[in-house]
Amino acid sequence: MKTDVIPHNQIRAMYDADTIRVYQAYSDAIADSALAQGRLVSPPFKLERMTWIKPSFLWMMYRAGWGLKDEGQKRILAIDITREGFEWALAHSCPSHSPEGMSGEEYAALKQRCPVRVQWDPERDLHLQPLAHRAIQIGLSREAVRLYVNEWTCKITEMTALAHEVQALVQQGQLQKAASKLPMERAYPGQQAT
Template sequence: MIPERQIRASYTDTTIRIYQAYSDAIADAALKHGRFVSPPFSMNRMTWIKPSFLWMMYRAGWGDKDDGQRRILAIDITHDGFNWALEHSCPSERPHGLDDEGWRRLKDASPVRIQWDPERDLHFVPLPHRAIQIGLSGEAVRRYVQVWITGITDVTTLAHDIGADVKAGALDVARAKLPIERPYQAATVA
């Protein structure tokens, strides 16, 4: 049985794969340069990274949701970077028992937000366990763009193929194409 909160991801000995969905302009620039380029990528906004392929597909509708999420990128980042993000995080919602001032101080001291949302199946039905979403801002975005990224791959075609298999009812074919995601032993998570 999968624990309610467990990071599951595709990873190697040195990197962990996360996913993001972007417009053509941002995706093309990132693929050309091997990192995100500002502009069109904004260094001043929170950017959410997701280790779960299916949660990314739910969010981006297999890359068909809208023009701002039409390109699905698989970004390989260092374990050190991923763990730094977790170690410098706080929950995206105010913890129980924390007053407004304490909550403001916690957010100001944490360039990373952690959110646990229901994982999704191939039909985007919520599952009983959760997938982690990691919001990077400020120093975390700079580190992500300038230090952590080791490779960027366009997986839009894979997303479209799996989405088409699901729509056709070929669920075994779709499942066989999914990235293999295993439990990831990480630093303390908010």
């Protein structure tokens, strides 16, 4: 039986023909206003800060500790954005760390030109332990944040209860049942960030 080997860096996400799902974790104030308005609202959301979106549910669970890590990350939101916007973000990105061989001045100039940062971190399993392949995080700043909030966002869904349910199943050792509850993420076609 052939098993598929996941490439080291591969965007995996829940998506359809028009949208792709990303995750963020927020405080009650930001989550409540976003759910009520169908988009992130400033204030309490801060447009002037870089905001990181994550297509991987389990990486978001790792980052937010299943929504139990702290008050600022207690609410898990699934944000469906346009694929066009997502691909714009990738096309206007640079690595979050200076590429090997690039001077500090060159990297500073690159960051000034690119409103989006891309970072690859180890994907996580149900125990939130690192896997061999990587999940993408995308940091939006400047015009990218405004586009995300005002043009790309199609739908916001609360995922906090699902996060707690999956965590409880993992703690009970019911890994198969926990895995069956996870969002169905698959390789994202076409443009891949590096």
